[in-house]
Amino acid sequence: MLNSPFTVWEGDNVHGRRAVVTGVSVRLDSLFARAPGAARHVIATGLDLTGAAKGQLHGRFPSVDGDWLGVVNYEIGYADGRQGKLYLVDQLVPFHVLRKL
Template structure:
């Protein structure tokens, strides 16, 4: 069951099923998982690659108390060693400043 935000748009009907409308976005992992300046780096070749941008599917949003917006996003993370398996993340709250609309 997907997180149903107050701003989720739905398609379909009760007979054929309802599903959230998905909007393609880019998730900028470098911003989402920013490292502290000067933090020591130790490369783990079998670790997750948290750099660059990956495709995500936005299906809802929530406002934060300070006026920032957070999207409800599904996306995948790759492993640094290039293996075909990925880590699938669903219903993640992601700050809008790390998202980019894709066509």
């Protein structure tokens, strides 16, 4: 777990402290928005960046402009439906693409 000044902790020093992990969904369409008018070239084995992916929020940081970024672990599936997924760890994600589960 990432230990940041903004990590939320539970427990105490006697019984142990643990970082609070919050279940979230990551709106991939918003996180990986395509440029307006960009040509589409389908790659069947590419990553499926549509819909939402389940993730675990375990840290947070503010930006200089006051926007919040979450530190999130999540998985992205492939367009061809294979079992394996790309597992992303400690990714900075804007809060506006996260939804609490």
